[in-house]
Amino acid sequence: MELVCPAGSLPALRAAVDHGADWVYLGLRDATNARNFPGLNFDEAALAEGLAHAHARGRKVLMAVNTYPQAANWSRWTAAVDRAARLGADAIIVADAGLIAHAHRAHPQLELHLSVQGSATSYEAINFFHERFGVKRAVLPRVLSLQQVELVAKRTPAQIEVFGFGGLCVMVEGRCTLSAYACGEAPNLSGACSPAHAVRWKETAAGLESRLNGVLIDRYAKGERAAYPTVCKGRYAADNDIYYAFEEPTSLNTLELLPEFARIGVRAVKIEGRQRSPAYVAQVTRAWREAIDALEAGRFAPRAEWQQALARHAEGSQTTLGAFSRPWK
Amino acid sequence: MKLALGPLLYYWPRETLLAFYEEVARAPVDTVYLGEVVCSRRHELSFDDWLALGEPLAAAGKEVVLSAQALTESEGDLKLLRRAVANGRFRVEANDWGAVHLLAGTDGWVAGPHLNVYNPQTLALVAGLGATRWVAPLEAPRELVAGMCATGMEAEVFGFGRLPLATSARCFTARRFNRQKEDCGYACLDFPDGMALATREGKPFLTVNGVQALSAGAYCLVEELAALRDAGVRLLRVSPQSAGTPEVLQVLRTAIDGRLSSFDARKALAALAPGRLWNGFWHGRPGMQAT
Numbered sequence: 001m002e003l004v005c006p007a008g009s010l011p012a013l014r015a016a017v018d019h020g021a022d023w024v025y026l027g028l029r030d031a032t033n034a035r036n037f038p039g040l041n042f043d044e045a046a047l048a049e050g051l052a053h054a055h056a057r058g059r060k061v062l063m064a065v066n067t068y069p070q071a072a073n074w075s076r077w078t079a080a081v082d083r084a085a086r087l088g089a090d091a092i093i094v095a096d097a098g099l100i101a102h103a104h105r106a107h108p109q110l111e112l113h114l115s116v117q118g119s120a121t122s123y124e125a126i127n128f129f130h131e132r133f134g135v136k137r138a139v140l141p142r143v144l145s146l147q148q149v150e151l152v153a154k155r156t157p158a159q160i161e162v163f164g165f166g167g168l169c170v171m172v173e174g175r176c177t178l179s180a181y182a183c184g185e186a187p188n189l190s191g192a193c194s195p196a197h198a199v200r201w202k203e204t205a206a207g208l209e210s211r212l213n214g215v216l217i218d219r220y221a222k223g224e225r226a227a228y229p230t231v232c233k234g235r236y237a238a239d240n241d242i243y244y245a246f247e248e249p250t251s252l253n254t255l256e257l258l259p260e261f262a263r264i265g266v267r268a269v270k271i272e273g274r275q276r277s278p279a280y281v282a283q284v285t286r287a288w289r290e291a292i293d294a295l296e297a298g299r300f301a302p303r304a305e306w307q308q309a310l311a312r313h314a315e316g317s318q319t320t321l322g323a324f325s326r327p328w329k
Numbered sequence: 330m331k332l333a334l335g336p337l338l339y340y341w342p343r344e345t346l347l348a349f350y351e352e353v354a355r356a357p358v359d360t361v362y363l364g365e366v367v368c369s370r371r372h373e374l375s376f377d378d379w380l381a382l383g384e385p386l387a388a389a390g391k392e393v394v395l396s397a398q399a400l401t402e403s404e405g406d407l408k409l410l411r412r413a414v415a416n417g418r419f420r421v422e423a424n425d426w427g428a429v430h431l432l433a434g435t436d437g438w439v440a441g442p443h444l445n446v447y448n449p450q451t452l453a454l455v456a457g458l459g460a461t462r463w464v465a466p467l468e469a470p471r472e473l474v475a476g477m478c479a480t481g482m483e484a485e486v487f488g489f490g491r492l493p494l495a496t497s498a499r500c501f502t503a504r505r506f507n508r509q510k511e512d513c514g515y516a517c518l519d520f521p522d523g524m525a526l527a528t529r530e531g532k533p534f535l536t537v538n539g540v541q542a543l544s545a546g547a548y549c550l551v552e553e554l555a556a557l558r559d560a561g562v563r564l565l566r567v568s569p570q571s572a573g574t575p576e577v578l579q580v581l582r583t584a585i586d587g588r589l590s591s592f593d594a595r596k597a598l599a600a601l602a603p604g605r606l607w608n609g610f611w612h613g614r615p616g617m618q619a620t
Contacts, residue, residue, distance in 0.1 A: 068448070069447065070447055070473050071449055071473070071476040071477075072476070074449075074450065095445075096445070096447065096448070096451060097426070097445075097446075097451045097454055098449075098451030099451075101451075101454055102450065118426070119425060119443075119445065120426055120427070121400060121401055121425070122401045122402075122407055122425070123427075124401075124407060124410070124426075124428075124430045124431060125401075125425055125426040125430065127430060128426045128429055128430035128433070129426065142498075143402060143498035144402055144498070145498075151403075171497045171542070172400055172495070172496050172498070175399065175400070175443055175445075176495040177467060177468045177492075177495065177616065178495050178535075178542060180468045180610070180615065181468075181492070181616035182616075182617060183615055184609070184613070186468065188445065188447070188466075188468070189468065213615060215528060215532075215534065215617075216528040218529070231535075234528075235529060236526040236528060236534060236535065237526065237527045237528070238524055238526055238527075238537070242529060245526050245535075246499075246501055246504075247499075323499070327509050328498075329498050329499050329500065329509065329510040329511070
């Protein structure tokens with residue numbers, strides 16, 4: 001079982017490598033990847049340094065080029081792919097089918113991973129990319145139950161990677177325009193969901209309000225823990241019921257499922273959070289490294305200190321098994 | 330420009346559904362997309378019922394297309410997909426790459442709005458695999474659409490109705506009633522146009538439809554007909570709603586033919602729409618804005 005950890009900066013990359021990540025994934029400082037936030041990500045110098053740090057320790061680096069280019073900016077995306085190949089990234093994470101075709105043609109030696117943003121939820125979809133473009137691994141959207149993941153893994157020669165921990169997309173990744181609907185920017189075209197520049201917090205007589213481009217996403221009474229205003233984690237009114245219509249502010253945590261993942265043929269577990277701090281990366285990576293090592297030594301049992309470390313970094317201090325557990329649906 | 334009726338997104342009782350498509354057969358629409366695209370638990374019509382429903386529409390001169398489900402999760406979903414691909418009678422709209430895998434090499438399928446075809450390179454890829462029509466992703470602005478039309482591919486744009494903004498594995502209608510998806514009681518039958526969600530200050534925001542989240546207002550490009558034509562768009566898609574769909578089609582047909590001003594057409598559509606009229610995405614702005 002391989003551990004794939006996020007890096008939004010060089011310190012985060014070092015934290016991931018030094019605490020036991022097998023792979024570190026990162027993106028360039030622009031809209032070519034799905035965490036296009038100010039102050040985050042890598043320029044060419046940082047990328048070269050990060051690659052050197054990881055490679056010197058026998059770890060691999062994945063570059064995410066996983067948003068959707070348009071005619072007007074196509075060359076920026078191909079340039080990102082070309083740069084990954086030139087600088088020696090071990091693989092790229094890609095979503096756009098045309099870009100995958102380009103990478104396969106231009107850099108036949110470059111390993112390709114299908115991004116979660118590629119929305120491939122069936123072995124038929126994954127096999128399309130595997131057969132046509134030699135895609136080696138697919139990251140599954142957070143919509144399948146364990147049983148469904150097992151079927152996918154059985155019926156494709158591609159490696160399967162699943163999300164293990166971190167922010168939880170409730171909607172099928174690559175198929176969600178909620179953020180663009182409210183504020184004009186969403187992951188597919190802009191590489192950001194609820195971008196910070198569109199978010200406003202305001203203390204009012206009714207409570208602390210969070211807004212996305214003026215739309216009231218939630219309002220918090222005194223003592224209530226406020227969450228970052230993504231559309232799918234807001235509270236709305238259906239008739240007179242005010243509730244979390246889609247999902248509570250919560251994080252995915254599947255640590256207890258590790259033995260199941262191994263049994264059904266999952267090849268890698270991904271930690272979400274390129275926008276998070278090096279401390280988050282260090283602590284979450286360490287907990288998962290120890291858990292995977294215990295699993296591979298045949299003595300896995302979820303330890304309280306792992307779960308405590310993960311709970312500290314969970315949104316709203318709550319975690320869920322998400323779609324892996326059927327009742328969630 | 331032709332008119333297309335997109336697949337029904339809501340869950341209606343069988344009799345309502347059959348009556349709806351009888352009206353559609355008489356309405357001024359050129360292409361009708363059929364099939365269950367949202368949730369495989371819905372069963373008022375079987376796959377064979379949908380196929381049978383295509384016949385009177387085809388006899389009435391409509392082009393019939395079978396739409397594939399946007400999210401496939403189970404082997405059961407894939408079985409349905411294979412039946413759609415092999416139906417031998419009607420064209421198929423692919424809404425994920427699993428469908429493309431099965432359709433590759435057959436001629437005349439439609440690259441649906443959820444396939445995420447955003448650039449000419451990906452368009453050339455699907456064209457090479459047999460796609461002969463592209464439905465623009467919902468948030469595609471004018472420039473993107475015009476660039477795709479310039480390749481010569483037949484293009485269709487979502488032109489009227491609530492926007493299907495997101496899909497999940499979780500059923501949000503069942504969630505409202507504290508039910509699990511597997512024991513949902515088919516709660517969405519009670520919401521023929523979805524369940525309204527307002528913000529905590531009472532502003533209409535979203536619509537819940539089973540595993541789907543839709544806009545509260547209706548997307549409406551009636552004031553952009555000239556721009557759509559100039560861009561090279563050949564079909565305008567209308568999304569079914571429980572009341573007024575034939576009238577919407579009539580208004581748009583008359584407006585496209587130049588027999589109704591865009592001002593009057595907009596006014597007529599505003600009266601038929603399930604909420605406010607928005608057109609932000611076409612202008613590269615938030616979807617819930619009107620320009």
